Amino acid sequence: MLQRMINEASPGDVIKVPAGEYSGPIVVDKPLTVQSNGAATIRGSQLDPVITVLSEQVTLDGLKIIHQSPDKDTRAILVEGNHHNLNNLTIRTDGYGIVLRDAHQSRITENTITGNADRPVSERQNGIDLFGSHDNVIANNDIIYVHDGVYMERSEDNKVTQNHVTNSRYGFHLMFTEGTILSQNQSEQNVTGAMVMGTRETSVRDNQFSEQLNHVYAQGLLLYDVQNAEVHHNVINANLVGMLIQDSKENRIYQNHVAANFIGVQLLNAEHNDIFENNFVANVVSGQAQHSAFNRVQGNYWDSHMGLDLDGDDHSEMAFRADPFFYTIVKDKPAFQIFFQAPGMVFMENLLKSDTNLWMTDTAPLIEPVTESEVENRSSSLLFIGFSVLLLLYSFYFIYFGGIRKYET
């Protein structure tokens, strides 16, 4: 019935889909606007996509799509061609959510894509999947229970912004892309926040990658075989590994806030990267480097560093070296992490300082964190003075009346 309406429409028509249930597969093969206020549900349970978008300038808006399939490699929506607009769709899928194949200059915005939570991650597919698709904007989508939230392969100059991905494998997965902008996205409780691989000229900025923990290889941001990426102003916290930079070179990583991760930043076979002005706060292991020479790690703030600024340039004259001792103990048996910062552990660490030349070293660490969040407030300061005075009175009372004053009559 819906297909008939589409078949009968002329290019440029607007089809307002009445409330109700429709069944796919539907094919839109001319420039049309198909819209609903959310009351139209299209169901599909075949191998073909529930909706296939072809030709140009197709707009899908406010539809609800339910895609049921025993086969994970099926698709809720397949998009080909240029200048499409997929907006405000609610998609529940057993396979892929929105798939773009050689689709360019399209906008995928404000959609909600929910995978099948009952299936293991490996039995799901990607929320938004791009292959050979360029110049698209993917924004404000909310994606949950899928394989990878947004997956892009061999695609160029796409902008991925303000999306939110959770409970999936990778939040954002870039493979051999060029010129991708990944900004202001949120990824939490996935295996990896953003997996960036084999890309050139990627910009990763203002994202938040949090709580990627529940996997042995969980990390906030992974750069693998990446060149010329700009990674900045991201908040990367409470992940197993904050940033893993592997086989990558000539990337600039700066002004990120890397906090409360097991390992703050890890370099593996990485060269000529520029890592500066980042905050590394409350990470179990601030940083780590293996087979990674010639990186410039300078002027970051490391909270575990007791620095000394003699010439007043806000940089410490004492280099910061990240000690891998604890890491080597805990990496195979994470249960021993309960000894993190245990006095005996710190004692051993200082006792067994191995060859410090191999450690990740910041030659001029910052004395103060980069972006200062002024937590100091006067009310707590008054409380503080009161508390201190109380403690002093308590001690003076007992020292004098309890101890010193002699009992005489």
Add this chain to the structure above:
Amino acid sequence: MDIFTIMKNEIKLGFRNPWAYSFLAIFTLVSLSLLFIQSGPISDLNQYTKTTGTFMNLILYLLPLMTLLLGALSITSEKEDGRWNLLSTYPLSSFAFIAGKYAGMFIVLSVIISFGFGLSGLISAFMGQGLSFYTVLWIFIFSILLILLFLGMAVWIGAVSKNRWQALTISVGIWFLLVLAWPILLIAGLSQLPYASIQPTLEILIFFNPAELVRIFVTLYMGGGHIFGPEYYQWIEWFHKPAGALFFMLVCMVWVLGSVGLTIWKWERNRRHV
């Protein structure tokens, strides 16, 4: 009333003792180092940072040893110097004697740390340091808990030691075991176990070491539970619930009452068997 008399005398002796003042000086120096620590808390709720962890470590090196030495030597010297021999001819119960000494020494030690925290707190407040009040409050609670638990152990050491030399040796030995050697011993020992049983064993053993018990729980309640890694998330979550907090307080109480109770029992048993 006897408890009160013994306690007051203990406080008086404590503050006429050069030991107390050297501990006071050392502890004040340590807490003044708080001033030179830049602590940039991640948020108002999360008081735990690596620098607070480092400061807690300093206290862990110092305070248990101080408490063990002061407590154990005070009890043993009562025996060695014959003062207990005399007091045991008095209408005085072992309970009142030990409990009174425990209470008195607790006050002496709490005064020592209060002075340190009070002085450095005041200086830091006037210097306008970015130190959060709640961080200091938590570290103060941390110190008080350490004193309470280790003092229980100290009186027990004092009761079983025959002389000062023995009390000193046992105190230092226990401090070394619980504070310094503990992680290494457990890592070496438990590595032989199948992996699945390592974590449960560790979780149980925490309750047998007051230093670890207090360190882990205060870290946890300061919002730093994540540093122990994902393996402990559920465990930590449970202890964040009211029931968990109650359980922690209960364990602390069992430690104090248990060690003091055991000491009283031992003291009473030895009373007429010199």
Add this chain to the structure above:
Amino acid sequence: MSDLALKVKGLEKKYHEQTVVFPIDLELQTGQVLALCGGNGAGKSTILKMIAGIVEPTQGSILVDHLSWDKNRKEYAKKIGYMPDHFSLDISLTVRELLHYYARLKKVPGQEVDKVLEKVGLVSAQNKSLESLSKGMRQRFVFAQAMLGSPKLLILDEPTNGLDPYWMKSFVDMIRDLKKENQAIIFSTHHLDIAEETADLVVFLHEGKVMESGSLAELKQQYNNLSLQQMFTRLFFQT
């Protein structure tokens, strides 16, 4: 009517099968002074400690003012005043402070402190630190402590140890004064002249056994008016 301050019957002490005190009987009326004489290891101190309630007897019974330790420890403790032989006073309290502490623990009123200070002649030294006291003054202090609350029985272990002749003399005077107040005293000593000057009853001990005992008058009669020193020499060094 006789007022029995102390009655010891069949009192015995063994440490790991080794007997240090063989069964002994003692009786002491109020106003009487009993001296336990003997060398080191004679068992004097152990007997006194058993009476003071510090050492548990292996056998036998002890009644102080008709009361036994096992029946009511606290009441028993109030009936005795004990002066230990080994007692360190190297603590930074004043004479008065420590005496007040002891008075409170004995549950006797604070005026008792002034009374005993007067008796032992430490009034002028009452605000001095204990550490600064001479040996003789320390002995007086410990003696004063024993007298707090005027207990029925004073148990003094080597009260004259390390005292110079001047203090010895004043100790003798103090004992005599106490006797006038009807005080019962049992003490151990190896200063036989002190025993001779103060005691009503004398017990010679050797290796835990009673070698000779009786009232001083009886013993004098029996030994042709020999001094205790001479008796001692005869008992232990002649056949």
